[in-house]
Amino acid sequence: MNIIDFHAHLDDRWLGTPLPSCTAFLAGMDMCGVQSACVFSVMGLYEDCPGANDRLLAAVQAAPERLYPFAVADPKQGAAGVEEVARCLANPLFRGVKMHPWLQAFAPAMVKESTVAIARCAASHGVPVVLHDGTPPYATTFQAAALARWVPEATIIAGHAGLSDYVHAAGRLARELANLHLCFCGPKAGELGYLIEAAGVEKVLFGSDFGAATWPILAERIDAVTAASLGAEALAAVLYGNAARLLATRCP
Numbered sequence: 001m002n003i004i005d006f007h008a009h010l011d012d013r014w015l016g017t018p019l020p021s022c023t024a025f026l027a028g029m030d031m032c033g034v035q036s037a038c039v040f041s042v043m044g045l046y047e048d049c050p051g052a053n054d055r056l057l058a059a060v061q062a063a064p065e066r067l068y069p070f071a072v073a074d075p076k077q078g079a080a081g082v083e084e085v086a087r088c089l090a091n092p093l094f095r096g097v098k099m100h101p102w103l104q105a106f107a108p109a110m111v112k113e114s115t116v117a118i119a120r121c122a123a124s125h126g127v128p129v130v131l132h133d134g135t136p137p138y139a140t141t142f143q144a145a146a147l148a149r150w151v152p153e154a155t156i157i158a159g160h161a162g163l164s165d166y167v168h169a170a171g172r173l174a175r176e177l178a179n180l181h182l183c184f185c186g187p188k189a190g191e192l193g194y195l196i197e198a199a200g201v202e203k204v205l206f207g208s209d210f211g212a213a214t215w216p217i218l219a220e221r222i223d224a225v226t227a228a229s230l231g232a233e234a235l236a237a238v239l240y241g242n243a244a245r246l247l248a249t250r251c252p
Helices: 022-032 049-062 079-089 108-124 141-150 167-176 189-199 216-226 232-247
Strands: 004-009 036-040 067-072 096-099 129-131 156-158 180-184 204-206
Touching: 004 204, 004 232, 022 036, 022 049, 022 067, 022 216, 036 049, 049 067, 049 079, 067 079, 079 096, 079 108, 096 108, 108 129, 108 141, 129 141, 141 156, 141 167, 141 180, 156 167, 167 180, 167 189, 180 189, 180 232, 189 204, 189 216, 189 232, 204 216, 204 232, 216 232
Parallel strands: 004 036, 036 067, 067 096, 096 129, 129 156, 156 180, 180 204
Antiparallel strands: none
């Protein structure tokens, strides 16, 4: 069974807490049978996006066929934030963009011009934008959906499929918006069937948050998918096929 983890983190620390090394990260993937992972910086959400993006790019050289870096973007930086995304996406190794309104302390509507410009830049390169969702006031799933409406040519992924309080809204919003997808990273196993029924199986992909915690979280998040009693086709789509399709759209 092939697995792509669409929501993982690769960094040396989270503020004062050390995080798994790249060697440990790859070993965790191997233990859990994960083929590849989309990886995001953690410290780039707090400081120095360019430096964090460069460090991430260097780290994935250990296994570029398995580790897909996403550039961290900060729309509060205005034009500089947009330029940083353009700089990163000029390198074809970058496979997407990550924004975290909750940790980065912005509501998309407060910095709409630069948030839209970042999403349009991603769309021009054929890569998705992962937006943390599920935590108010800056990062509800409705705010992720707003970005999908503002930039219909962009592929927007709600990074936690509503997380807890917004799961039912996530399913309805993804059904309404053709370009909004849901990363099943955090909701309960029993909610996966609802998300597939509401949004369509092609809209839901697997993520774990591995790297922000050690390998057991990856095993637990895989178990949440396999425990949902999906058919073989739906299981393959969520764990691998949907992510592979979105990653295949990268253009120069």
